[in-house]
Amino acid sequence: MFSFEKLITPKIISALYILTLVLFLISAVISLVYGSIGGAVGCVISAIFSRVFYECVIVVFKNNEYLRRIAESLEKKSL
Secondary structure (H helix, E strand, O other), X not given: OOOOOOOOXXXXXXXXXXXXXXXXXXXXXXXXXXXXXXXXHHXXXXXXXXXXXXXXXXXXXXXXXXXXHHHHHHHHHHO
């Protein structure tokens, strides 16, 4: 439970992405209701860029996982 073998942060990041996406879509709908097409387009573009941001964060965690696997593999070969 207290080891860092399994990371929970990628799961939290996935939940944050879903929450962010929902909030941007709600904002886009509200902008359309009030007649602001530019605001709605801005919300949709922001949702796309938030996806890119969260993917970059996940890549960092994946790199960490792959480096751990490489280190474990090298340790096994050296024994």
